[in-house]
Amino acid sequence: MKLPKFEGKAFLAPMSGITDPAFRLLCRQNGASLVVTELTNVHAIVQKEKELKKEHKKITEFVEFSTKESPVGIQLFGNDIEKTIQAAKIVEPYFDVIDFNMGCPATHITRQMAGAALLQKPDFNEKLFSKLVKAVNKPVTLKMRTGVSNNNCYLYKNIAKIAQDCGVQMLTLHGRTVDQGYSGQADWNKIKELKEISTVPVVGNGDIDSPEKAKEMMDKTGCDYVMIGRAARGNPQIFDNINTYLKNKTYTFDPQKKINSLFKYLEYTKLYNIKFSNIKMQAMQFTKGMEGGAQLRLDLGQTENIKEIKKIFEEIDVDKQNKP
Numbered sequence: 001m002k003l004p005k006f007e008g009k010a011f012l013a014p015m016s017g018i019t020d021p022a023f024r025l026l027c028r029q030n031g032a033s034l035v036v037t038e039l040t041n042v043h044a045i046v047q048k049e050k051e052l053k054k055e056h057k058k059i060t061e062f063v064e065f066s067t068k069e070s071p072v073g074i075q076l077f078g079n080d081i082e083k084t085i086q087a088a089k090i091v092e093p094y095f096d097v098i099d100f101n102m103g104c105p106a107t108h109i110t111r112q113m114a115g116a117a118l119l120q121k122p123d124f125n126e127k128l129f130s131k132l133v134k135a136v137n138k139p140v141t142l143k144m145r146t147g148v149s150n151n152n153c154y155l156y157k158n159i160a161k162i163a164q165d166c167g168v169q170m171l172t173l174h175g176r177t178v179d180q181g182y183s184g185q186a187d188w189n190k191i192k193e194l195k196e197i198s199t200v201p202v203v204g205n206g207d208i209d210s211p212e213k214a215k216e217m218m219d220k221t222g223c224d225y226v227m228i229g230r231a232a233r234g235n236p237q238i239f240d241n242i243n244t245y246l247k248n249k250t251y252t253f254d255p256q257k258k259i260n261s262l263f264k265y266l267e268y269t270k271l272y273n274i275k276f277s278n279i280k281m282q283a284m285q286f287t288k289g290m291e292g293g294a295q296l297r298l299d300l301g302q303t304e305n306i307k308e309i310k311k312i313f314e315e316i317d318v319d320k321q322n323k324p
C-alpha cells in the first residue's frame, strides 16, 4: 500500500513520554500532516496482545490511538525479525504507517542491539525490511540517526539504500550520531546527501524550532518533509505556523491559541490512560517562553489533578505573553 497523501510538509516526531494520543491529536488539529507514536517494543506488543485477547480486548488498549489522528504512524523497535513482523501485523489494522526505529541512542536500547545500533547491521536490515514490507499491507518507513560515532557517521547511506531497495517508502534522518546525543548541531548536509541518493521521500529532522528554520532546512537540503520534535512540545501551533510560512512567508503566533491548545489537551487526556505525571510535564512545556514561566512551573509542580492545572492557565494574563 502507498503512503497516505499528506496535507502539509510538517510532521510530528515520535517522542517517548510526549507523543501520547491526546498530544498527537492536538498536533494533527494544529496542522501536523503526520503524527507518530513513541517507540514501541515489538516484544511488548506481541505479549500484550496475547494477554488482552484472553480478556476479549484489543491491542488498542495498550497502544492507544484515535481514528481522528489519521494519518498516524506507529513506531516499532526491536532486533528480532519474526517478532517485528508479528507485532506489525497486530497493529497494522489501526495505523496508516509502520515506522521502524533506527535512531534511539539510549544505552538500554543500543546495548540490546536495537534502535540506532542496528545501523551497523546491514545484513539484518536487508532481511528485516524485505520480510516486513511483504508481510504487511501498510507502508513501512524508517527513522534513523546518521551513525553511531564520528568514525561511521555515514552508516545511514548504506542502510537507506538497502531499505528503499526492499520497499521502504519513506526515510527520516535526524542529522546526529548516537554519540552526539543532543549536543552540537544536527548536520543538515547529511540530510541533503540522503536526498541525493534517495528514490523515496526524505524527511529532514533535527533542530527545527521555528517556521523560518523549517523553510531553511527544506531549501538547504531539498528534503520533501520536515519533522518537528522538541519545538512542538508546548507549542503545537508551530505546525500551522510552518504551513502558513511556507505558503505566504509570514505567520502569527497567537498566545491565546497556545493556552486554548493546552485546555484541549487536558480534555483529550480524559479519553486515554495517560499518567498524571506525564500530563503535568506536558503542561509545564506550555509555560516555555511565558512571562513568569519559572513560577508557573513551580505552581504546576504542586498540582494533583487536571482541574488544578487548568486553573493555573486560566489565571495567566494573555496580553503579557508573546513568545512561542
Ligand SMILES: Cc1cc2nc3c(=O)[nH]c(=O)nc-3n(C[C@H](O)[C@H](O)[C@H](O)COP(=O)(O)O)c2cc1C
Residues within 6 Å of the ligand: 013, 014, 015, 016, 017, 018, 037, 038, 039, 075, 101, 103, 104, 143, 174, 205, 206, 207, 208, 227, 228, 229, 230, 231
Ligand atoms: C523526549 C524525547 C523522546 C524521544 N523519543 C523518540 C522515540 O520514541 N522515537 C524516535 O524515533 N525518536 C525519539 N526522539 C527523537 C525525536 O524524534 C527527534 O528525532 C529529535 O528530537 C530531533 O528532532 P528535534 O530537534 O526537532 O527535537 C525523542 C526525542 C525526545 C526529546
